[in-house]
Amino acid sequence: MDMSLSPPKSPLQAHNLKPKVFLVPTWCSMCKGVLVGSGFQCTGPCKMRCHLGLGANMAEHCKAELLLKTCEETEQVQGKYRFGDLTKQIFRNEHQRIKDLVVKEVVKEQKGFGKFEKLKAYAEAIQEKWDLPKIKQYVLYGILLSDLAIFLLIYCLVLLIALPLHGYARAARLAWFQAVSNFTSLSIFEGLLLVGIHLLLHQVLLYSELLHSFVREILQIDLRELQIDVGRASLALSEATFYALQISGGMAVLAISMWFRAVAIV
Structure with missing residues (x-):
């Protein structure tokens, strides 16, 4: 971690996640759980992949954890498959889709109330x-x-x-x-x-x-x-x-x- 008083030369590189359907089972880079079907993969140098959200091993949000890490070349992880992991992950994916839908509706509702326009006006006034x-x-x-x-x-x-x-x-x-x-x-x-x-x-x-x-x-x-x-x-x-x-x-x-x-x- 650079702790000098001078500002860093450039911010850390963020991930560029794209939705991907994994036809061949692989492993989530965050929770090391089995990854098959819908998920995300970064198109940047790290090539990391993750679940839609809820993952194995008590991972609450694999996508969120991945987004908080810098995008850099890394070795792909290898997990360990246990009987029933695939079925459990399918249910986790459906649970995450419902949570994402709720967030989307809440944001849409707040936009309808004009909250974001007020926030934008405040930001422009400060600038x-x-x-x-x-x-x-x-x-x-x-x-x-x-x-x-x-x-x-x-x-x-x-x-x-x-x-x-x-x-x-x-x-x-x-x-x-x-x-x-x-x-x-x-x-x-x-x-x-x-x-x-x-x-x-x-x-x-x-x-x-x-x-x-x-x-x-x-x-x-x-x-x-x-x-x-x-x-x-x-x-x-x-x-x-x-x-x-x-x-x-x-x-x-x-x-x-x-x-x-x-x-x-x-």
Whole structure:
């Protein structure tokens, strides 16, 4: 798994599953159960095959599991046939067809209610208003103002509490030390949080094509028709979080240097 801060060169390749009737019994690449009759096979380099959905060995959805894996060359699996497996799989296939029909009707009903059109309108509105330079300005002001507000709040609170006990000079030093300490902790926490978010967006971008394929094949919804592109969205957010991480890193360096000076004063 690539965990660098730079975005991946390209998303992982999704499967291109095509319906296929297996006249000669073979094995499902996911559950290793017998595969005969209706199923799917990828036309990509992996050539993997799977059941319609429900599979052997407690597999809940072989097609869904396959769609969540990247398409790459692999060896075909070999299963073990037991008496009655073929009959059981025929019933599983019929069960899956009923489930797919229910999903199709639910999606059709939601389209009729106009839910997808509203979602598409929201997505288009966000894309129109997304302006990276302005977003960076908001991020810069947000980090600076929030850190400054917390710094001043802690300084004033500690000063008010310590003033009656230690006098102004001593109370001011204690307040400054406490405010700087909290500012340092906050800056480090912000940096770690932004690193985590950035790496998460990195992985979302990496698996974006697999996610699109999964939603299209299993939920029967084409996200791109709704103007939702997971890869583009994660890349745009990744640029914003990386900028925020740079600001937070600078604030952390400043906070640590201030903390060492505050220690010397106290």
